Amino acid sequence: MGIPYGRQWIDEEDIKEVEKVLKGDWLTQGPNVEQFEKEIAQYVGAKYAVAFNSGTSALHGAMYAAGVTKGDEIISSPITFVASTNSGIYLGAIPKFVDIDERTYCIDIDKIEEQITEKTKVIVPVDYAGYPVDIEKINHIAKKHNIVIIEDAAHALGAERNGEKVGTQADMTMFSFHPVKHITTGEGGIITTNNKEYYEKMKVFRTHGITKENMSQNPGPWYYEMQDLGYNYRITDLQCALGSSQLKKIEQFIKRRLEIAEKYDKAFKDNSNIQTPPKKENGRHVYHLYPIQVPKERRKEIFEKLREKEIYVQVHYIPVHTQPYYKKNYGYKYGDYPKSEHFYEREISIPMYPKMTEEEQEYVIKTINDLTK
Numbered sequence: 462m463g464i465p466y467g468r469q470w471i472d473e474e475d476i477k478e479v480e481k482v483l484k485g486d487w488l489t490q491g492p493n494v495e496q497f498e499k500e501i502a503q504y505v506g507a508k509y510a511v512a513f514n515s516g517t518s519a520l521h522g523a524m525y526a527a528g529v530t531k532g533d534e535i536i537s538s539p540i541t542f543v544a545s546t547n548s549g550i551y552l553g554a555i556p557k558f559v560d561i562d563e564r565t566y567c568i569d570i571d572k573i574e575e576q577i578t579e580k581t582k583v584i585v586p587v588d589y590a591g592y593p594v595d596i597e598k599i600n601h602i603a604k605k606h607n608i609v610i611i612e613d614a615a616h617a618l619g620a621e622r623n624g625e626k627v628g629t630q631a632d633m634t635m636f637s638f639h640p641v642k643h644i645t646t647g648e649g650g651i652i653t654t655n656n657k658e659y660y661e662k663m664k665v666f667r668t669h670g671i672t673k674e675n676m677s678q679n680p681g682p683w684y685y686e687m688q689d690l691g692y693n694y695r696i697t698d699l700q701c702a703l704g705s706s707q708l709k710k711i712e713q714f715i716k717r718r719l720e721i722a723e724k725y726d727k728a729f730k731d732n733s734n735i736q737t738p739p740k741k742e743n744g745r746h747v748y749h750l751y752p753i754q755v756p757k758e759r760r761k762e763i764f765e766k767l768r769e770k771e772i773y774v775q776v777h778y779i780p781v782h783t784q785p786y787y788k789k790n791y792g793y794k795y796g797d798y799p800k801s802e803h804f805y806e807r808e809i810s811i812p813m814y815p816k817m818t819e820e821e822q823e824y825v826i827k828t829i830n831d832l833t834k
C-alpha cells in the first residue's frame with residue numbers, strides 16, 4: 462500500500478457518531494453544526510466560530526467579512542496553497558506577496574511594510590507546516606495601517622504561542638478539515654474570531670446572503686431577506702458529527718506528530734545533505750508537514766526514488782506567484798521571490814501522520830539516509 466506523506470485517522474467511534482446522524486432527523490443544518498462550532502471555539506479559546514464546507518470557502522467568507530472589494534490588495538507569502546490568495550481574488554482583490562523568512566518558512570515579517578499601500582486591506586500570514594507565525598509583530602503592523610489579519614492556520618490546529626492556542630490573536634483564523642489536516646470532516650473549514658460583526662457577516666455569507674434578522678419588513682413568519690450576494694457554503698450535520706468526534710482525539714494526534722518529528726530530527730541530525738524544519742521557541746509547532754530540504758540538483762532524483770520505494774512524498778508548495786494564472790493576470794515571474802523559490806527547489810514533505818507506525822518511520826528514515834548520505 463505504501464506510506465503516504467499524510468493521511469486521516471478514522472476509528473469506530475467516528476463511524477458510530479456519523480451513523481447516529483444518518484439515522485436521525487437532520488443530515489444538514491441540524492444541531493451538530495453549532496455543536497462543532499462551539500467545541501472548536503472552546504478548544505482554541507475564541508468567542509465565535511463559523512464552519513464552512515471547505516477551508517477555501519471559509520477564507521472567502523473571512524475576506525468578505527473583512528470588507529474586501531475590487532481593487533483592494535491582499536498580502537501573503539508564496540509558499541502556501543493557492544487558496545490563501547485565491548479567496549481574496551474571488552472578491553476582486555489583487556494578490557501581493559512578501560518572500561518567506563528562511564528561518565521559519567513563513568512570511569518575512571520585516572518585509573511586510575515594504576508591500577503595504579493605501580489599498581492594502583488584508584494580510585494572510587500562513588502557519589506553514591504547523592509553525593505558528595509571530596503574530597504579535599504582524600498585529601502591530603496591521604494596527605498601524607488599519608489592515609485586517611486573516612491567519613491561514615490550515616496546518617496549525619492546536620499550535621501555540623506563549624501558551625495561547627492559535628485561533629484568537631488574528632482578527633480571524635482559518636482551520637481546514639481536509640483529510641490530510643489535523644482533524645477531518647471530509648471537506649470542511651472554520652473561521653474563529655472574537656469579533657461579533659465578522660461572525661454575523663460570515664453566517665449570512667455562508668447561506669446565500671439570506672437572513673431573518675434586521676429585515677426591512679416582516680410580513681409574516683415565512684419571510685426572509687437576501688440582503689447581499691452570498692453562497693451555499695454550508696457544512697453538513699454529518700460532517701460536523703465526524704468533526705466533533707475527531708476533535709476528541711486532537712491532543713493524542715498532536716502528541717504522536719511531535720514524537721515522529723523528534724525522531725526525524727535525531728535521525729537526520731548528522732546527515733549534512735538534509736536540512737530539517739525549525740523548532741518553535743516559546744510555543745508549539747504541530748507538524749502538519751515535516752518538510753526537509755535536500756540539495757537542489759538531487760531533489761528530483763531523491764523524490765522519484767522515494768516514490769519507487771512506495772514512500773509517497775510530496776512537495777509543498779509550488780510558489781503561488783509562479784502559477785500560470787498569477788503570471789498572466791498579475792505579471793509575476795520566476796525570480797520575483799528568491800527565498801521562496803530556493804526553498805521550493807529543495808523541499809520534500811516526508812511522511813508525517815499520527816497513524817504511521819514505528820516500523821514505517823524507521824523504513825522511511827533508513828531509505829532517506831541511504832539515498833542522501
Ligand SMILES: *Cc1c(COP(=O)(O)O)cnc(C)c1O
Nearest residue numbers: 515516517542544615637638639
Ligand atoms: C488545506 C489548505 C487550505 C484550505 O484548503 P481546503 O482544502 O479548501 O480545506 C488553505 N490554505 C492552506 C495553506 C492549506 O494547506
